[in-house]
Amino acid sequence: MAKEKKVKEKPVNEHPNKIGVKEAAGYTVAEAGNMFNLTYISSYLKLFMTDVLKIQPMVAGFMFIITRLWDCINDPIWGAMVAKKAPNKDGKFRPYLKWVSVPLGVATILCFAPYNKITTDTGILLVICYITYIFYGMMYTGMNIPFGSLASVITDDPNGRNLLSTFRSIGSGIGGAVVSLIAPFVIYTAIPKLDEKTGETVMVDVADGNKMFIFALIMGVLSITFYLIGFKRTKERVPSEAEPKMDFKKTYLGLLKSRPFVTVALAGVLISGQLQFNSFNTYLYKNYFENTSLGVLGTICNYLPMVCLVLFTPKLSAKYGKKELCGKFSIIAAITSVALAIFANNSSVVRMLDPNSANPIFPAWLFMAALLLIGFGYTFVSLTCWAVVMDVIDYQEYKTGERNESAVYAVYTFSRKFGQTIADGLGLFLLQWAKYDPEKNIDGFITENNTSNKIMLICTIIPAIVYTGVWLLMRFGYPLTKEKLEPIYAFIREKREALEAEA
Numbered sequence: 321m322a323k324e325k326k327v328k329e330k331p332v333n334e335h336p337n338k339i340g341v342k343e344a345a346g347y348t349v350a351e352a353g354n355m356f357n358l359t360y361i362s363s364y365l366k367l368f369m370t371d372v373l374k375i376q377p378m379v380a381g382f383m384f385i386i387t388r389l390w391d392c393i394n395d396p397i398w399g400a401m402v403a404k405k406a407p408n409k410d411g412k413f414r415p416y417l418k419w420v421s422v423p424l425g426v427a428t429i430l431c432f433a434p435y436n437k438i439t440t441d442t443g444i445l446l447v448i449c450y451i452t453y454i455f456y457g458m459m460y461t462g463m464n465i466p467f468g469s470l471a472s473v474i475t476d477d478p479n480g481r482n483l484l485s486t487f488r489s490i491g492s493g494i495g496g497a498v499v500s501l502i503a504p505f506v507i508y509t510a511i512p513k514l515d516e517k518t519g520e521t522v523m524v525d526v527a528d529g530n531k532m533f534i535f536a537l538i539m540g541v542l543s544i545t546f547y548l549i550g551f552k553r554t555k556e557r558v559p560s561e562a563e564p565k566m567d568f569k570k571t572y573l574g575l576l577k578s579r580p581f582v583t584v585a586l587a588g589v590l591i592s593g594q595l596q597f598n599s600f601n602t603y604l605y606k607n608y609f610e611n612t613s614l615g616v617l618g619t620i621c622n623y624l625p626m627v628c629l630v631l632f633t634p635k636l637s638a639k640y641g642k643k644e645l646c647g648k649f650s651i652i653a654a655i656t657s658v659a660l661a662i663f664a665n666n667s668s669v670v671r672m673l674d675p676n677s678a679n680p681i682f683p684a685w686l687f688m689a690a691l692l693l694i695g696f697g698y699t700f701v702s703l704t705c706w707a708v709v710m711d712v713i714d715y716q717e718y719k720t721g722e723r724n725e726s727a728v729y730a731v732y733t734f735s736r737k738f739g740q741t742i743a744d745g746l747g748l749f750l751l752q753w754a755k756y757d758p759e760k761n762i763d764g765f766i767t768e769n770n771t772s773n774k775i776m777l778i779c780t781i782i783p784a785i786v787y788t789g790v791w792l793l794m795r796f797g798y799p800l801t802k803e804k805l806e807p808i809y810a811f812i813r814e815k816r817e818a819l820e821a822e823a
Contacts, residue, residue, distance in 0.1 A: 339480040343555065347474065347484055348491035350417055350467065350550025355495025356543040357428045360536060361456065362740070363599040364503060364527075365431055366748065370756070372529040373436050373445045377756055381748030383446065387454050388741035391461065391734055396572070398461045399730025402469065411556035413473060413725075416466035421547035424463050425540035427456035432536035434529045457737075463547075464733050469725035472710050473558040476816055478809050482634040482642075485707030490630055492702075493623050495546075499539065500619035504612050507532045525612045558816065571727045574720060580712045581728065583797040585735040587790060591705060593739030594786040597779075598622070600747045603756070604779045608772040609684050621691035625699045633703045641802025642708055645700040647795035652697025654784075654791040660690040661784040665777050682776065694787065701790060711800055711808075717815075718808045743782075750778045 369380045408415065430452045435445055471484045508525035575581045605614040636645060663669045664682040674680035709732055717723045754774035800808075 338477050339475045339483065339557075341483075341487075343474065343553075344480075344483050344487040346550050346553025347471065348487040348494070349546050349553060351488045351491030352495035352498075353421075353543040353546025353550065354463065354467065355492050356499060356539040356546070357424060357456075357460070359496040359499040360503065360539050361428060361431060362596050363499065363602065364507065364532065365453070366599065366744065367527050367602055368432055368529070368532055369449060370748075370751075371527040372434075372532065373442075373449070374440075375442060375446060375449070376752065377748040378752040379442075379446065380449075381745045381752070383449055383453070384744035384748065385741055387450060387457060388737055390454055391457060391737045391741075394458055395461055395465070395730050395734040395737070398458075398465050399726050399733075402466050402726040402730075403724065407556070410551075411470075411473070413466040413470040414551055414554055414556060416463060417470075417547045417551035417554075420459060420463045421544045421551075424456075424459040424547075425544040427452065427459045428543065429533075429536050429540040431456055432529075432533045434533050436529060461733060461737075465726055465729045468706070468709070468729040468733070470554065470556070471706060472713050472725045473556045474554060476558050476714075476812055478805070479634065479638055481707050481710045482637045482704070485705070485710070486630055486633045486703050488706050489626065489703040493626055493630075497619060497623055501616050503535060504615040506535050508612055524610070525606070571722070571724050572731065574716070575728065575731055578712070578716060578719070580715050580798065580800050581731075583793055583799070584708060584712050585732060587701075587705075587793045587798070588732055588735040589739035589742070590786050590789045590793070591701065591739065592736035593743040594783060594790075596740040596743035597747055597782055597786070600751075600775075600779055603751065604775050607756075608681060608776050609687075611684070614684055614688075617688055618691055621688050622695045624692065625696035626702060629696075629699050630703060633700065636700075637704055637707070641805070642700075642704040642711070643794060643798050643801050646704060646708075647791070647798075649697050649700050650787070650791040650794055653694045653701075654697070654788040656690055656693045656697065657780070657784040657787040660687070660694075661780040664780050665773075681772075694783070698787065698790075701794060708798075708800075711805060714805075714808050714812050715800060718811050746782070747778065751775070754778065 366380060369375045369383075370377055375383075402413070402416070405412065410418075431449075433452075435448050439445065471481065471488070474484060475481060507528060509528040509531065510523040510525055512521050513524045601618055602612075602615060605618070606612050633645075664687065670682050671680045673683050673686065709728065713723070713725055713728050716728065754771045756771055756775070
């Protein structure tokens, strides 16, 4: 008599696709690799263009806007390609971690190659920037749509998805911190500068093109390595259709009529836009505070609240709900950012805070304290945003009967890129308004025309608007409360169990 194979049964109340920390860690590693590319491009490509290639800010701003227009076509194309692809032995979405990792890593490296050593012709350099950045954008989309969709098929357990979203944020924090904490010490070179007020020679930091390329090379190689580790350490548990058939016109029109999706997409524009706009603090630290090392402290202030709260977020989300946490805490970021914009740009307040200086500036410690408080209020939005997207995917399936992860992620990815486009274009145009001219000011430190004060205005008023917008959307716009999600989760689970029973 054949020996019966024993099957370990899960407890009755335990979700059949429950995952633990070990499984979530693989997703974390891949996201860290993702952020090596994204953070370096987002934070320093503008600086590379303006201070190394000597391209005027407004010209660079037009480049970011025009290249992102291609995403209007690029993102839906990738979404359709991913959705129509039948799963293979590695799954439906995991293979992209292997296929796209190398082209994406190479694209990051190419964006920072020292082309100014070959030619100083601004027109030629600008064409090269267009080509390399468009290539990067296409490869990033080719990775991000399937990578985001992957979370929804790793598990359909709501608690597991909260865990994945939290661990993705951990990976995002790790990858972003590696770049933000290390780059300021690597990519600059100190040069002597005559202080016209004192007549003394002081050392100031300027962007070094060779060092920026070497750092890009390291980040590109590390990203490829981490993507491949993520490929090995993840597993698709939720089955995908063997022969997927979708009406994309109907799907995309349906998304535009979905209040949860529209709200999340608008929030995505603001969230991604603010993340991108944070990179302009590089100009603030360099020109207003004249201390590039503040970039490290600013990064710590942004990420410290996340580090402190990350382990509590899954349980708090399960108990109180993601919308509820985001709506109640994001008001802290909104109020703090508005207060910072008012006080940091009020000359009377600045003189009172710095009375002993002939040229008073807003205290750096107070600016950092504001960043810390903003980071605390914004933490739950940051940690749960990907779980919220997965809830929207479930909501669409609950309402329409069709599951369309890649279509949702394609439009959501586009909304985030649109936010980045607005942030880069607006920020660079405002730098031009502030009369930031790297060609005339080779060391990058500008005090004429009140430029440094205008940079402070730029770097505080825009975040105040954005954080207020995020709070309004999550508090009053997004409708999927904890109570409303419970029948959706039950529907999805019953549908999966029925499909598994038929298989």
